[in-house]
Amino acid sequence: MNIDEIFDFTSFTIDREPHIVLDTKVCIGCDNRGCTNACPARCYTWSETEQKMTFVYDGCLECGTCYVVCHRDAFTRWHYPRGGFGVAYRMT
Amino acid sequence: MTRSFQVIVVGAGPAGSSAALTMARAGLDVALVERGTFPGEKNMFGGILHRMTSIEEVFPEFWAEAPLERHIAKKGTTFMTGEASFHVQHETVSFDRTPYNGYTIFRPRFDRWLAQEAVKAGATLITRATVEDLVYQDGRIAGVTILGRTGRISAPVVVAADGVLSFMAKKAGLRRPSFDPGQMAVGVKALIDMPREMIDDRFGLVRDQGFANEFVGCTGGVRGGGFLYTNYDSLSVGLVFHLASLRTSGKTPYDLFNAFLEQPQVAKLVRGGRLQEYSAHVIPEGGYAMIPELVGNGILVAGDAAAFCNATGVNLEGINLASHTGILAGRTVVEAHERNDFTTKTLNRYKERLNFSWVMKDLKGFRNAPKMLHIDRIYNEYPDLVCSMMEHLYRIDGTPKTSIPKLILREVREKIGLGKTLSDILTAWRAL
Numbered sequence: 001m002n003i004d005e006i007f008d009f010t011s012f013t014i015d016r017e018p019h020i021v022l023d024t025k026v027c028i029g030c031d032n033r034g035c036t037n038a039c040p041a042r043c044y045t046w047s048e049t050e051q052k053m054t055f056v057y058d059g060c061l062e063c064g065t066c067y068v069v070c071h072r073d074a075f076t077r078w079h080y081p082r083g084g085f086g087v088a089y090r091m092t
Numbered sequence: 093m094t095r096s097f098q099v100i101v102v103g104a105g106p107a108g109s110s111a112a113l114t115m116a117r118a119g120l121d122v123a124l125v126e127r128g129t130f131p132g133e134k135n136m137f138g139g140i141l142h143r144m145t146s147i148e149e150v151f152p153e154f155w156a157e158a159p160l161e162r163h164i165a166k167k168g169t170t171f172m173t174g175e176a177s178f179h180v181q182h183e184t185v186s187f188d189r190t191p192y193n194g195y196t197i198f199r200p201r202f203d204r205w206l207a208q209e210a211v212k213a214g215a216t217l218i219t220r221a222t223v224e225d226l227v228y229q230d231g232r233i234a235g236v237t238i239l240g241r242t243g244r245i246s247a248p249v250v251v252a253a254d255g256v257l258s259f260m261a262k263k264a265g266l267r268r269p270s271f272d273p274g275q276m277a278v279g280v281k282a283l284i285d286m287p288r289e290m291i292d293d294r295f296g297l298v299r300d301q302g303f304a305n306e307f308v309g310c311t312g313g314v315r316g317g318g319f320l321y322t323n324y325d326s327l328s329v330g331l332v333f334h335l336a337s338l339r340t341s342g343k344t345p346y347d348l349f350n351a352f353l354e355q356p357q358v359a360k361l362v363r364g365g366r367l368q369e370y371s372a373h374v375i376p377e378g379g380y381a382m383i384p385e386l387v388g389n390g391i392l393v394a395g396d397a398a399a400f401c402n403a404t405g406v407n408l409e410g411i412n413l414a415s416h417t418g419i420l421a422g423r424t425v426v427e428a429h430e431r432n433d434f435t436t437k438t439l440n441r442y443k444e445r446l447n448f449s450w451v452m453k454d455l456k457g458f459r460n461a462p463k464m465l466h467i468d469r470i471y472n473e474y475p476d477l478v479c480s481m482m483e484h485l486y487r488i489d490g491t492p493k494t495s496i497p498k499l500i501l502r503e504v505r506e507k508i509g510l511g512k513t514l515s516d517i518l519t520a521w522r523a524l
């Protein structure tokens with residue numbers, strides 16, 4: 001299973017409005033960045049050279065891991081997508 | 093626009109739909125609000141629906157009515173390392189008779205069915221509606237607002253059945269504002285297509301029989317475990333990780349999952365299958381210690397929202413607890429409507445009902461299980477110990493054999509240490 005191909009096997013209806021908004025400034029001084037490895041959809045990427053956090057919400061499985069793992073309250077918004085948007089499981 | 097109901101249920105998972113069904117059958121005007129396009133669209137789990145006696149009271153022939161896959165007739169546990177595995181299995185004819193002990197299911201089908209049963213009983217199902225906030229009037233709950241929509245849905249009482257993160261319980265001030273990763277786990281799962289005959293042959297099944305297997309030692313040292321369950325023509329395969337342990341490990345769920353699928357003995361089990369869907373979800377595994385405040389003025393919390401999950405290490409029970417607590421919350425609201433009183437005092441009857449039920453008794457009884465499951469050695473050293481002992485027992489290589497007690501002592505000393513092993517046994521004894 002290749003996580004880069006997540007859109008090939010799981011369905012999403014992506015909203016224009018992100019349901020999770022990250023204040024990436026908070027991430028710069030973070031001592032653990034558990035979100036980058038714990039997120040099962042690899043939505044968080046930290047660049048050591050640029051000292052920069054990139055977050056994409058497109059392939060978010062709405063699992064809740066980042067909400068639990070982040071200990072610095074880095075989210076300016078964390079709610080579920082609007083009705084009808086986000087991940088859509090068919091047979092799990 | 094405002095629509096008025098006698099009660100609002102947030103979330104059409106097993107807890108919410110069971111609550112809605114109970115209240116609609118008692119004649120209440122119920123709004124069942126779900127963010128998915130249909131109930132179950134957002135929901136994943138490992139895959140075993142354990143027997144639900146309280147649902148069998150509503151559906152006496154549950155197994156004939158609900159959209160279920162195979163019933164679990166065979167259960168196995170595998171201790172494994174990267175190379176080896178040791179497998180134990182239990183099978184009995186009694187699990188092959190109705191009422192069955194458990195089933196595999198698909199959430200998008202099962203949750204939808206249960207919600208439809210609530211609708212048949214008279215509940216109004218409102219889908220594509222993410223509840224944003226609770227509305228208060230004169231210090232009392234008056235309804236909810238929906239994200240991206242104007243107006244609100246009104247009712248004097250709300251059942252929060254919105255799952256593990258329960259933003260409803262948070263907004264009502266019933267749960268702590270943040271979670272402890274030490275009390276949470278995340279599960280990832282792949283649904284793997286496989287022809288029915290292949291599954292029957294490979295796992296030794298006939299008719300509607302199903303097989304459920306748990307794995308220990310397959311998580312790269314991260315606290316957690318694996319599972320493989322048979323559906324009619326697919327396998328549900330996944331891993332569960334404790335979040336505090338996953339976070340510090342620096343490892344990713346998908347890399348560990350791939351390593352699991354490639355472990356030689358597991359690879360044989362999934363060979364010939366095709367990946368259909370990948371999903372993930374958080375599990376409240378803190379047990380009794382994690383239960384939030386269950387009742388507020390005009391609000392009750394049920395299911396995962398109240399951390400009603402029992403991870404004993406043997407089974408992961410969630411849906412059965414969700415459904416049962418939903419029913420108890422529903423009964424309490426029916427009673428509150430008879431008295432037209434939705435204060436904490438009246439709704440506290442829910443807590444009494446819970447304390448009296450098997451749900452609280454089980455969670456209390458297993459309140460030390462989370463501590464046991466925090467023994468890191470379970471996930472690496474012990475599976476390794478078991479596999480290497482078995483290898484020594486089976487191996488014939490022209491050298492003199494060690495007696496079995498000596499072998500056990502030597503392996504335990506080398507791999508773990510006697511003191512640690514005894515203390516782990518004691519912890520497990522207390523937990524179980």
Ligand SMILES: Cc1cc2nc3c(=O)[nH]c(=O)nc-3n(C[C@H](O)[C@H](O)[C@H](O)COP(=O)(O)OP(=O)(O)OC[C@H]3O[C@@H](n4cnc5c(N)ncnc54)[C@H](O)[C@@H]3O)c2cc1C
Pocket residue numbers: 080102103104105106107108125126127128131132134135136137138139140141142221222223224253254255256259278279280281330332372373374375394395396397400401408409410411412414
């Ligand atoms: C990997 C994994 C494996 C598991 N394995 C098992 C198992 O084998 N057996 C078992 O019994 N249990 C298992 N569980 C646990 C089980 O899935 C849960 O305990 C159960 O689903 C809880 O039911 P619930 O109704 O309380 O919550 P959920 O099933 O989470 O339902 C909550 C519902 O509320 C909706 N919702 C949430 N927020 C809002 C909102 N703001 N507005 C509108 N709707 C909202 C959601 O879309 C969802 O439909 C597992 C869980 C996981 C993650």
Ligand code: SF4
Pocket residue numbers: 022026027028030031032033034035036053069070071072073074
């Ligand atoms: S854990 Fe929180 S603060 Fe740290 S990098 Fe991740 S999102 Fe940012």
Ligand code: SF4
Pocket residue numbers: 038039040041042043059060061062063064065066067
């Ligand atoms: S909710 Fe889950 S999938 Fe979505 S960004 Fe957070 S960790 Fe990743």
